[in-house]
């Protein structure tokens with residue numbers, strides 16, 4: 092587990108989250124819609140927020156965390172301004188996208204699933220993006236970079252850092 | 255309920271509608287392999303080891319969850335079935351950290367047994383292995399994610415039985431692991447160390463933090479006096495480790511074997527249980543007579559104590575301030591016994607053999623010690639003791655020995671501590687005598703015995719109508735506390751044990767595989783062994799135990815509840831975070 096930033100929840104945020112919980116509390120299968128709305132409100136689901144949901148719905152934290160990590164729609168990290176998605180689908184993987192991912196991780200100093208401290212970059216490993224002809228492929232906020240070699244990565248990062 | 259007629263492997267059988275294929279097969283003596291299924295605990299059909307063929311059905315079905323219907327023709331050993339099971343098992347094995355020779359579950363592992371039974375001699379493929387590290391953050395338990403087969407039996411034990419849920423399945427698909435939230439360690443979340451997850455685990459993915467090496471070292475050290483005590487429930491189960499039937503009281507063999515290990519003295523925790531009863535009984539009487547906080551709730555089970563601290567801190571004042579029996583004993587050994595025998599207390603090493611993993615955490619509590627010495631230095635589980643006995647190549651079943659004076663023999667009241675309701679019954683035997691001033695002969699309180707989740711009784715002692723409740727398993731405890739909190743029930747005295755069935759079914763006890771546990775009532779058999787031992791003892795009431803009354807109280811502590819007794823035998827509790 093990497094170092095975790097602690098998140099302060101303001102009273103106003105606490106109230107908003109509790110309002111969402113109250114809305115779903117008495118319904119069957121309340122957890123997923125609650126998490127969905129809370130994420131829409133808060134942007135992501137850090138441990139502090141999951142604890143509030145756990146307390147409010149009376150569902151153990153580990154179970155909530157299990158659900159959050161099961162569904163790709165949920166995230167425990169804030170999104171970066173730029174999200175680097177490196178394809179680890181078979182075609183890309185065979186062509187060395189694992190090495191490309193490592194290079195991004197090395198340059199940005201974070202692991203897949205994390206966001207840089209300044210909130211600028213996040214890295215995600217993703218499944219096939221349908222551009223196998225260009226393997227190995229990475230995408231940054233929807234822009235596709237293909238036939239990558241490790242040496243390309245620094246230049247790509249610089250481009251966004253200087254923007 | 256209507257009955258249905260089916261055939262299994264050609265054998266006709268009639269069972270109630272809704273019976274699973276697994277149970278129906280069991281009735282005609284057909285043994286279907288299982289792995290994730292734990293009756294009444296985990297019935298989720300996840301591992302697909304129990305696949306069977308049902309004529310007319312499209313796919314193979316999981317016998318552990320498939321309800322039979324009229325006319326089903328079921329085949330449990332056809333070539334397709336065998337092949338499907340074999341592939342499923344090979345998949346599990348291919349990414350399992352296979353190191354049976356050096357695994358704590360070697361020879362008692364359900365995965366290993368299945369590999370042998372399904373005649374797996376070679377794996378055609380090598381899967382990707384999980385590389386998550388050992389979780390050693392807990393003082394009681396160690397988790398090895400690399401050995402976890404994600405059967406979720408532990409998750410179900412923690413969430414459904416204990417109603418705690420600090421571990422769960424995280425991530426999905428191939429990267430699924432079982433873990434506390436946010437990758438935290440068990441020692442970093444509100445786990446109560448009960449070990450019910452451990453005894454549910456079919457493999458070596460959850461084990462105890464072992465202290466075997468430290469205890470061997472202490473025994474080998476000529477400077478140390480190593481004093482060991484065994485809890486009541488240990489004798490009711492340790493025989494299982496040596497092939498004796500479940501429910502055998504192996505007291506003599508156990509004591510004999512322990513003397514063979516080189517401990518300086520082997521004592522019986524039951525003596526301290528008697529001491530606990532005098533202290534706790536006094537506390538109850540005081541609270542009843544002086545309007546103290548009621549109900550008084552027992553404090554012998556450290557899993558329950560930690561649970562109360564995390565999840566029901568508003569009940570902390572209800573807890574008896576008594577230390578648990580082995581902690582009392584530890585304190586007595588390092589003071590009274592040291593003084594009487596002219597031993598420097600810092601040379602004494604106290605070891606407790608317990609049916610419990612939570613006691614390992616308990617022994618490390620800073621408040622359970624005095625003058626820089628912990629009351630208890632090491633806690634070993636029943637399983638660890640068995641391992642030491644095997645390591646020393648002692649023939650357990652041929653051993654004989656008696657607990658040593660000055661602390662033996664204990665009363666029958668001390669013995670039944672190990673079963674749910676036992677502490678309550680032991681306390682009643684003493685409190686009733688005190689209140690009536692008689693030596694009552696009717697001392698078996700059957701209302702508080704047995705395995706019903708919550709037991710309630712109202713007992714007339716003297717002029718007093720005492721209302722009692724007993725809960726075992728933390729799910730039941732939680733239900734009971736909610737009722738008390740809501741004002742829906744009122745009691746004077748409540749006994750709570752963290753483990754279902756009480757200590758006899760604790761997280762430190764011998765692990766019985768699902769194929770036994772699913773069909774045999776283990777807590778009941780082990781509990782019976784204790785009640786039988788109680789019946790055969792000449793002294794069955796704690797306050798009739800001459801050692802306690804004469805040596806400890808008259809010569810040393812004064813009276814139950816005295817200042818000296820409070821200093822050594824009582825403790826305090828701390829509210830803890832819920833997460």
Ligand code: SF4
Nearest residue numbers: 353354357363457458
């Ligand atoms: S868990 Fe079982 S199969 Fe795995 S190494 Fe241990 S004994 Fe062997």
Ligand code: SF4
Nearest residue numbers: 412445446448449451
């Ligand atoms: S020791 Fe008890 S509380 Fe802790 S994870 Fe296991 S079952 Fe849950």
Ligand code: SF4
Nearest residue numbers: 402403405406408455
């Ligand atoms: S730790 Fe044990 S019981 Fe829990 S899922 Fe893994 S193998 Fe199953």
Ligand code: FES
Nearest residue numbers: 290299301302318
């Ligand atoms: S699916 Fe039946 S035992 Fe696992």
